Amino acid sequence: xxxxxxxxxxxxxxxxxxxxxxxxxxxxxxxxxxxxxxxxxxxxxxxxxxxxxxxxxxxxxxxxxxxxxxxxxxxxxxxxxxxxxxxxxxxxxxxxxxxxxxxxxxxxxxxxxxxxxxxxxxxxxxxxxxxxxxxxxxxxxxxxxxxxxxxxxxxxxxxxxxxxxxxxxxxxxxxxxxxxxxxxxxxxxxxxxxxxxxxxxxxxxxxxxxxxxxxxxxxxxxxxxxxxxxxxxxxxxxxxxxxxxxxxxx
Amino acid sequence: xxxxxxxxxxxxxxxxxxxxxxxxxxxxxxxxxxxxxxxxxxxxxxxxxxxxxxxxxxxxxxxxxxxxxxxxxxxxxxxxxxxxxxxxxxxxxxxxxxxxxxxxxxxxxxxxxxxxxxxxxxxxxxxxxxxxxxxxxxxxxxxxxxxxxxxxxxxxxxxxxxxxxxxxxxxxxxxxxxxxxxxxxxxxxxxxxxxxxxxxxxxxxxxxxxxxxxxxxxxxxxxxxxxxxxxxxxxxxxxxxxxxxxxxxxxxxxxxxxxxxxxxxxxxxxxxxxxxxxxxxxxxxxxxxxxxxxxxxxxxxxxxxxxxxxxxxxxxxxxxxxxxxxxxxxxxxxxxxxxxxxxxxxxxxxxxxxxxxxxxxxxxxxxxxxxxxxxxxxxxxxxxxxxxxxxxxxxxxxxxxxxxxxxxxxxxxxxxxxxxxxxxxxxxxxxxxxxxxxxxxxxxxxxxxxxxxxxxxxxxxxxxxxxxxxxxxxxxxxxxxxxxxxxxxxxxxxxxxxxxxxxxxxxxxxxxxxxxxxxxx
Numbered sequence: 001x002x003x004x005x006x007x008x009x010x011x012x013x014x015x016x017x018x019x020x021x022x023x024x025x026x027x028x029x030x031x032x033x034x035x036x037x038x039x040x041x042x043x044x045x046x047x048x049x050x051x052x053x054x055x056x057x058x059x060x061x062x063x064x065x066x067x068x069x070x071x072x073x074x075x076x077x078x079x080x081x082x083x084x085x086x087x088x089x090x091x092x093x094x095x096x097x098x099x100x101x102x103x104x105x106x107x108x109x110x111x112x113x114x115x116x117x118x119x120x121x122x123x124x125x126x127x128x129x130x131x132x133x134x135x136x137x138x139x140x141x142x143x144x145x146x147x148x149x150x151x152x153x154x155x156x157x158x159x160x161x162x163x164x165x166x167x168x169x170x171x172x173x174x175x176x177x178x179x180x181x182x183x184x185x186x187x188x189x190x191x192x193x194x195x196x197x198x199x200x201x202x203x204x205x206x207x208x209x210x211x212x213x214x215x216x217x218x219x220x221x222x223x224x225x226x227x228x229x230x231x232x233x234x235x236x237x238x239x240x241x242x243x244x245x246x247x248x249x250x
Numbered sequence: 251x252x253x254x255x256x257x258x259x260x261x262x263x264x265x266x267x268x269x270x271x272x273x274x275x276x277x278x279x280x281x282x283x284x285x286x287x288x289x290x291x292x293x294x295x296x297x298x299x300x301x302x303x304x305x306x307x308x309x310x311x312x313x314x315x316x317x318x319x320x321x322x323x324x325x326x327x328x329x330x331x332x333x334x335x336x337x338x339x340x341x342x343x344x345x346x347x348x349x350x351x352x353x354x355x356x357x358x359x360x361x362x363x364x365x366x367x368x369x370x371x372x373x374x375x376x377x378x379x380x381x382x383x384x385x386x387x388x389x390x391x392x393x394x395x396x397x398x399x400x401x402x403x404x405x406x407x408x409x410x411x412x413x414x415x416x417x418x419x420x421x422x423x424x425x426x427x428x429x430x431x432x433x434x435x436x437x438x439x440x441x442x443x444x445x446x447x448x449x450x451x452x453x454x455x456x457x458x459x460x461x462x463x464x465x466x467x468x469x470x471x472x473x474x475x476x477x478x479x480x481x482x483x484x485x486x487x488x489x490x491x492x493x494x495x496x497x498x499x500x501x502x503x504x505x506x507x508x509x510x511x512x513x514x515x516x517x518x519x520x521x522x523x524x525x526x527x528x529x530x531x532x533x534x535x536x537x538x539x540x541x542x543x544x545x546x547x548x549x550x551x552x553x554x555x556x557x558x559x560x561x562x563x564x565x566x567x568x569x570x571x572x573x574x575x576x577x578x579x580x581x582x583x584x585x586x587x588x589x590x591x592x593x594x595x596x597x598x599x600x601x602x603x604x605x606x607x608x609x610x611x612x613x614x615x616x617x618x619x620x621x622x623x624x625x626x627x628x629x630x631x632x633x634x635x636x637x638x639x640x641x642x643x644x645x646x647x648x649x650x651x652x653x654x655x656x657x658x659x660x661x662x663x664x665x666x667x668x669x670x671x672x673x674x675x676x677x678x679x680x681x682x683x684x685x686x687x688x689x690x691x692x693x694x695x696x697x698x699x700x701x702x703x704x705x706x707x708x709x710x711x712x713x714x715x716x717x718x719x720x721x722x723x724x725x726x727x728x729x730x731x732x733x734x735x736x737x738x739x740x741x742x743x744x745x746x747x748x749x750x751x752x753x754x755x756x757x758x759x760x761x762x763x764x765x766x767x768x769x770x771x
Contacts, residue, residue, distance in 0.1 A: 030333065049388035073419030076381070076389040081418055219387075 001114040002246050003107075004121050005139035005171070009155055011126035014145040014178035016043040017212055019123035021235040022143070022242060024221035027079035029239075031118040031248070034072065034081050038092070038135070039125040042085030048075045049219050050084050057088030061109065062095040068109055069116070077224065081117075093130045102130055107138035119248070128162075136163060139171040141246045145178035145206070148190035160200065174245050176202040176238060204238040206231070254421070255326060256428050257440035259447075260395075260410040273437060274393075277430035278423065283379030283392060289313050291373045291398075292342065293445045296365035297495060297504065302457045304361045307445055308354070310339060319354045326443070330354045343368040343500045364556065366501040370456075371448040372402035382427055390423035391416055398444065406451035411444060412437065470624035470674045473616035474525040477623040478518065481670055483611050485515045490604060497592050502552040505591075509545050512538060517666045521630050525621060530610055537603045544594040550706070551584040553699075561731055568727035575724045579714055627671035634664040635762050642750045651701045654746070658694035661687060668765065675765050683765055686758050693742055693749045700739035707732045 004022070006015040016039065023035040037044035042052030050073050060066035072081050096102040110120060124135050136142065144159065146152040156175050163170050175198075177191045195201035206212075209231045211222055218225045222232045274280070290312040295301045301308055305324035310317065317339050319332040330353035340348050343366040349355040358367070375398045382391040392415040400406045414431065416424040431437050440447070446456050466484045468477045489511035495504030516538045523531030558577055562570035594600060621629075641657045665687045672680050711728050714720045752758060 049386045051386075071419075074389075074417035 001110070001117055002119050002141070002248055003110060003139045004119065004141050004143055004242065004246065005124055005135045006121065006143045006145065007124045007132065007135060007139075007159075008144055008146070009126060009128050009132075009159070010147075010152070013126075013147055013152075014206060014212075015126070016047070016123050017215060018143055018145055018178070018206075018235075018238070019121045020044055020047050020215070021221045021223060021232075022239045023080055023119075023121045024077055024223050025236060025239040026119045026121075026243075027077055028223065029243075030079070032079050032116060033119045033121065034083060034113060034117045035121040035123060036083040037085040037123050038089060038131065039085055039123060040087050040089040041125070042087075044123045045082060045084040047215055047219055047221075048082050050075070050082055052085040052087070054084055054086040054088075057086050058092050058095050059088065062092065062099055062105060064109070069113065076220070089125070096130045096134055103133045103137050106134040110138055136166070136171055137169060141242060142171045142173045143242060144173060144175040144200075146175055147179050148177045148187045148194070150190075153190070153194065156200070172245060173200040174202050174242055175200050176241075177205040179208040180205050181208050202238060202241045204234060204241055206234050206238065254416045254424070256414045256424075256431075257444075258412040258414070258431050258437050259440050260412055261436045261438060273434035274427060274430050277427045278382035278384075278390065280393075281381045281383055281387075283381045287313060287377045287379075289375040289377060291371075291375055292369050293371040293448070294342065294367040295370045296362050297368055297500075298365065298507075299370075299457045300361050300363070300365060301358065306358070306361060307443065308358060308367065309445075310334075310342075312339070319349070321354050321357055330357055343498075345501065364501055365503050368500065369402060371400060371445060371452070373398050373400045373408075373448055382423060384420075384423065389417055390420040391427050393427075396444070398448065400448045400451055403449075403454060404452035406448075408447055408451055411440060411447070465673075466670075467673045468623045468671065470622060470627075471619075472623045473619055474522070474621045474623050474626035475527075475614055475616040477626070478522055478525055479611050479614040482515060482518060483608075485511045485518070486604070486608060486611065489515070493595055497595050499588060499592075502556060505545060505549055505552065509542070509549055512542050512545065513662075514666050514670070516542060517663050518670060521634065521663060521667060522626060525626050527614060530614075534603075534607055534610070537599075537607075541594075541600070541603065544591060547587040548584065548591045550702075551580055551587055554580050554703070554706075555584060561734075564734055565727060565730055568723065568730050572721070572723040572727035573731075575714070575720045576710065576728055579710065623671065624674060627667070627674065631664065631667050631671070631762065631765065634660065634667055635759075638664055639754060639759075642754065645746070645750070651697070654694055654743075655698050655701070658691060658698055661691040661694060665691060668762075679761060679765060683758075683761050686753055686761070690749045690753045693745050697739055697742035697746065700735045700742065704732055704735040704739065707735065 004019075006019040006022075008015055016037075019035055023033050027033040035044060037052070040052075045052040054061060054066075054071045056066045061068055061071065068083065072083050074080075075082050096105055099105045101108070106122070113120065122135050122139060124132065142159075142163075144156060146156060156173075160173055163173065177187075177195075180187045180191050182188055191205050195203055195205075207230070209229070211226050211229045211231045214226070215222060222229060222235060226232055292310040294308045294310065306329070307322045309320045309322075311320060312318075317334045317336075319334065320328060321330045323329050332350060332352045332354040334350070338350070345364075345366050346355060346359045346362045349358070375396045377397075378395045380393040380395065381389040382393065384390050394413040394415060396411040396413065398408045398411065400408065412431070414424060414428055432439065442450070443456075449456050466477075466480045468480065489508055492504045492508035492511065495501070496508050516535070519526070519531045519535055519538065523535075555577075558573075558580070562573055565573075638657065638660045641653070641660055645653055645657065665684060668675075668680060668683055668687065672684075707728055711725055711732075714728075715725065
């Protein structure tokens, strides 16, 4: 089972859109996929028309009083399941803090799911916290969407430095530019130059496209309602890069 | 993964499309789940239904863009799937070893053994899907509507099959829709699997074995000739059922089962021929002997080739690679012998034998009420047992292998009699008697197989030496195998005295005598 996490300290950079679209594409490739919507805002749950509610809330999941697989819901797409968000996830840091080995808690919770799933996506809330640390320990590959600005690139440097301090397991990092506005010269300039200079950058970029915004109206991944769109093609290319970087076959 | 899918049958296919949502309209809002999908389906099993009897169902399902093997368990839950690369689906029938390595092969191989997987049903399904939606337009259950037309073993159109597929986390919705379907008019719970329905439409039943002489039901008071006719007809059915698979060389068991049917036929005719119309046994015995002899060389080589892996694994001094020329020689000889066998089974002589034998059996009429099956069984089993006892008691350390071989044949004839008349005996007593007899027979079989194979390997070595330039390593490795066979033969000979003593013990003998008495009573 390969765990991917969409992560960035900043919000509104396209983490959820990435998790939802790549999760959909992984399932389309025949993998058994679980997406865990860790963001209490529940955007991924909303996009899949699933109520952002888990019986017993985050406490029951983190403390193991409710089996994690009992909370899983099937989406409308074959092979793609969702562990919904819950508003109590806003307290996940506190809940993790009271658990044993909090930084490794998510990895421990996910381990029994390896029988049922080949791929897990963790859609993380924007923060740098104990939850983020637990996510970084659980993930094999971090998918980091970045808006092409100088400050965003600094954020990536901070993240890679932080990951570099880990003992033992360190996730691989695949950063990519997201929400590129082609009318902005700085966006196109940074997006054109940086990927060639840093190994953690993907070749694929995700432009700012209205069809991606349409996801919240259609409540579905782009590939499901606009499979021939540029956005669908770019996500497809990004998935191929992520799949290869994570060493998934087929 | 256990299956929570529920299957129904729509009684009237003409109502399809409109009727399903109408009948279920109150249970959920329904939406079309996409275009019609066409699936080409092939269900696979061995000729003797080994997967079915092990609770497994294997299906190759092909659509426009993918073909996969799906293995399901008794509850319909999927145990394993294997995606077949484009153009790489095996040509059926095919041995399990030809499947791509993966979970399907791992689960099927120990069950199928040496048997090939053959298509048991071919069909085309047109599947439309309906989605049950909740207030958020989220899919909470799926309903697959499958219109299946069977193309093999017979052409048939099946009633539409409805499969209610749950969506994880929405079991309450599935339960509600399932309840509505159960009470809807025109929809009934499917009585069996899609495979069973397809077979039933072709007039067949899953797990239906080809005719077996040992499973014929006899009654003790039945005239013996009537019973013999039933047994011999079932053996003839079994023989004929295995001819096409033997000629097509699908797997080695077709020939094995054909030989068993021939051997049992010969044994019954030899042992009980006097209860058949006069002249019948004399007329057909030489022809069945010809048939038996025709099949022997190929089977002997099959046995060698099947045991080849075990033989090479047992090598101590030689390396398995040393034996490769021997294996090639066996395979080449087998090809030649198989051609001879196939020609024999296609010959006019064989066709005359089968047709003549069937006509002769159909003409068998009992001369009267006596002898009955019970009287014949008591007499023949008693005589065969006495022969085995006499022959076994005469065997000493100085006896030649031939005398043990004759004893083995006697044991086999006795066992065939007990099995053939088995249905008139107490099942537990019969089972125990056969078990004891088989233990002695296995020991004698091990002795004789080692004797024959030892002699054959010396013959093969001479032929290889005379006709081909084989490396000395090959002949040395064959020598090591011959030595192993000699050891196995010696061990079997040592075991024989104990086995025979068990068979000749008062308890075993009383059991055999009891069988005869219980039927005669």
